[in-house]
Amino acid sequence: MNWGQAIADAIALGALYGVVAVGIGLVFGVMRLINFAYGELITAGAYVLAYTSGWPPVLAIVACFAAVIALALAQERIAFRPLRRSGATPATMLVATFAVSFLLQAIYLLAFGTRGKIVGTLGELNSAFTVNGVDIRWIVLVTTVTGLALLAATATMLNRTNMGLHLRAAAHDFRTARILGVRANRVIGLSFVVAGFLAAAVSVLYTVSNPLVQPSMGVPITIFALVGVVVGGLDRLWSAALGGFAVGFVYGMFGDVLSSQASPYLPSVVYGAVILVLLLRPAGLFAPFRAREVERV
Amino acid sequence: MSRGLRPALQLGMPVLLLVVTAVIAGGLSKTHQLEFENALVMTAIVVALYVFMGNSGVISFGHVSFVAVGAYLAGLLTVDPQTKAFTMPELLGVLRHSHIGTLPSLALAAVVGAVYALAVGLPLMRLSGLPAGIATFAVLGITYNVLYYWQKIGPTAQTLSDIPETGRWTIALGAIIAVVVAYVYQSSRFGRQLRATREDPAAARASGISIYRQRLLAFTVSGALAGLAGGLYVHELGIITPDLFYLDLTFVTLAMLVFGGMGSLWGAVLGALSISALNSFLGDAENTVHVGFRLTLPNGTRLVTIGAVMALVLILRPSGLTGGREFGWRRR
Numbered sequence: 001m002n003w004g005q006a007i008a009d010a011i012a013l014g015a016l017y018g019v020v021a022v023g024i025g026l027v028f029g030v031m032r033l034i035n036f037a038y039g040e041l042i043t044a045g046a047y048v049l050a051y052t053s054g055w056p057p058v059l060a061i062v063a064c065f066a067a068v069i070a071l072a073l074a075q076e077r078i079a080f081r082p083l084r085r086s087g088a089t090p091a092t093m094l095v096a097t098f099a100v101s102f103l104l105q106a107i108y109l110l111a112f113g114t115r116g117k118i119v120g121t122l123g124e125l126n127s128a129f130t131v132n133g134v135d136i137r138w139i140v141l142v143t144t145v146t147g148l149a150l151l152a153a154t155a156t157m158l159n160r161t162n163m164g165l166h167l168r169a170a171a172h173d174f175r176t177a178r179i180l181g182v183r184a185n186r187v188i189g190l191s192f193v194v195a196g197f198l199a200a201a202v203s204v205l206y207t208v209s210n211p212l213v214q215p216s217m218g219v220p221i222t223i224f225a226l227v228g229v230v231v232g233g234l235d236r237l238w239s240a241a242l243g244g245f246a247v248g249f250v251y252g253m254f255g256d257v258l259s260s261q262a263s264p265y266l267p268s269v270v271y272g273a274v275i276l277v278l279l280l281r282p283a284g285l286f287a288p289f290r291a292r293e294v295e296r297v
Numbered sequence: 298m299s300r301g302l303r304p305a306l307q308l309g310m311p312v313l314l315l316v317v318t319a320v321i322a323g324g325l326s327k328t329h330q331l332e333f334e335n336a337l338v339m340t341a342i343v344v345a346l347y348v349f350m351g352n353s354g355v356i357s358f359g360h361v362s363f364v365a366v367g368a369y370l371a372g373l374l375t376v377d378p379q380t381k382a383f384t385m386p387e388l389l390g391v392l393r394h395s396h397i398g399t400l401p402s403l404a405l406a407a408v409v410g411a412v413y414a415l416a417v418g419l420p421l422m423r424l425s426g427l428p429a430g431i432a433t434f435a436v437l438g439i440t441y442n443v444l445y446y447w448q449k450i451g452p453t454a455q456t457l458s459d460i461p462e463t464g465r466w467t468i469a470l471g472a473i474i475a476v477v478v479a480y481v482y483q484s485s486r487f488g489r490q491l492r493a494t495r496e497d498p499a500a501a502r503a504s505g506i507s508i509y510r511q512r513l514l515a516f517t518v519s520g521a522l523a524g525l526a527g528g529l530y531v532h533e534l535g536i537i538t539p540d541l542f543y544l545d546l547t548f549v550t551l552a553m554l555v556f557g558g559m560g561s562l563w564g565a566v567l568g569a570l571s572i573s574a575l576n577s578f579l580g581d582a583e584n585t586v587h588v589g590f591r592l593t594l595p596n597g598t599r600l601v602t603i604g605a606v607m608a609l610v611l612i613l614r615p616s617g618l619t620g621g622r623e624f625g626w627r628r629r
Contacts (some may be wrong), residue, residue, distance in 0.1 A: 034427065079612060088615030091356050094430075095555040096611040098548055103604030110597035219544065223434075230431040264446040271435035271442075278435075279420055282428045 004134035010252030012140040014245040015147030020225035021244025022154055023198040025237050029171035030191045033093050037101035039218025044071050045203025046213040050117035060121045065200040072196025108215035116214040119207040139208045150201055151241055163190055231277050233284020242286050303625055308480045310624040311566040312473050319469035334465050336573035338530045340566055341472040343553045345522035347565035348479045349515045352488055354495035355425055358547055359433030362440035363520045365542035366413050367406035367527025369451050372460045375402045380459050387448035399463050403528040410524015411517050418516040422509055444539040458536040471529040475522045479562050482518055491515050552607050560621025567618055
């Protein structure tokens with residue numbers, strides 16, 4: 001077995017899930033809403049790429065970003081803002097995002113069919129170069145670098161800009177932030193724009209290795225990232241990102257390490273580890289060590 | 298309403314609705330009959346889900362695992378052993394040689410659902426909020442994964458077929474039993490204690506209620522009902538695959554519960570039946586239906602409409618159709 005190869009692939013997968021986790025964690029921070037329909041943003045981006053395969057890559061990618069951010073804003077404006085106003089319980093909000101996810105999948109199914117489309121944009125990144133006998137595909141390198149850059153950019157935006165300050169204030173205490181003059185709708189809208197931006201980036205990176213686009217392709221991505229977010233700890237973005245990275249990395253590693261007889265049970269191993277982490281550290285693996293009694297759905 | 302009438306109606310109306318569903322099913326074509334039976338099974342699953350989620354306020358994404366376990370056990374035990382020896386040679390001895398009737402298999406399905414829920418709940422009921430949701434989801438993921446690959450406990454990814462099918466009255470009776478158990482539980486002191494922990498955990502704890510124990514009890518009871526519902530499901534369909542018991546069923550049953558109103562038994566029953574009815578009607582409409590005029594919807598609109606209706610109701614009326622009230626409850 002080639003360890004270098006396994007580690008390189010696992011890091012790329014981890015970086016991708018880290019980005020998805022930040023997208024989910026960002027919206028959760030501000031709205032206390034787990035957006036289960038986040039994966040459908042990624043699917044939308046993938047469909048845009050599939051239908052623009054003949055275009056110059058730059059144009060296709062711009063179209064993908066524009067469409068995904070527009071859809072993210074539409075989700076917020078049409079579904080989640082009225083829901084927030086009506087004072088729904090967290091359980092209802094969560095199921096409502098399920099419903100939005102279900103609806104979007106049904107729309108994709110109706111519009112694009114079950115058979116799936118192929119993305120051709122940036123396919124050349126699947127070629128590999130060799131370092132010390134390890135074949136590394138360009139996309140692995142690109143994913144890792146882009147993932148890290150996106151995380152760094154998000155962190156800079158949050159810590160160094162005015163809008164970031166508003167976002168952090170709203171995430172910390174929404175009501176007080178509003179009283180102090182933070183505009184609620186603008187901040188929430190901004191969090192959805194950033195989350196949409198990250199989702200679009202994931203569409204571009206993900207479809208290079210997995211070019212087949214199907215209506216429900218976003219679901220497993222959301223689930224794994226969500227598991228990562230909760231395992232890592234929802235309260236901070238970096239712990240959510242680390243959690244997402246950890247789940248992706250572990251998944252990638254186990255996929256290469258487990259014997260062929262055991263490998264079908266890979267999901268069970270990962271889920272078992274998740275249960276163990278949640279039992280030992282319900283606040284998250286990377287959460288600060290002081291005990292806290294905050295109950296959230 | 299007089300005092301004695303109200304509780305009678307609170308239990309009577311959901312039961313009546315189920316009986317009516319079963320009666321109407323009798324006069325229909327084979328396809329429609331199947332859809333009505335399906336609605337009864339869905340009601341049983343949603344009621345099972347309600348016993349835990351409605352009373353405790355904790356989200357569970359794991360209940361379909363108990364449905365799956367009940368369904369597979371009830372299915373495997375009622376298939377002819379000779380067929381099993383041929384199609385599933387790897388099966389564990391007990392499962393391979395046993396052959397029991399439909400009713401005992403339903404009872405066993407309830408038992409295995411309860412045992413599994415108890416085993417899972419022992420560690421997991423200490424969690425609440427989102428960690429509880431994710432952990433129960435992990436249980437579902439493991440159950441699905443194991444059912445999909447382990448040849449000793451089932452036909453893995455292949456379909457389990459040749460299961461004896463049962464009539465609509467057995468299914469209706471099963472669903473009614475689920476409703477009665479749910480009602481008895483929620484009226485008991487345990488049910489009331491658990492609802493107290495839902496409303497105010499700190500105050501409940503201060504009154505000497507153990508949140509962990511009450512949640513565990515509700516989880517086990519609802520696991521038993523989910524197992525029973527699984528048994529009903531398998532005897533309704535006659536053939537099953539692991540894919541039936543995964544994300545789609547989880548989502549649909551959760552949505553039915555929230556749609557009807559998570560806080561009441563009436564909501565659970567109403568939500569399950571109304572979404573089933575909508576689903577069935579739209580399925581018909583895709584092949585032309587007469588509603589005063591000829592209505593033909595293009596293929597695929599069924600899912601879109603259901604998704605849109607569910608999202609709309611949740612947005613406009615987040616506490617569900619019933620607002621979490623039992624039947625006959627007057628607003629003050």
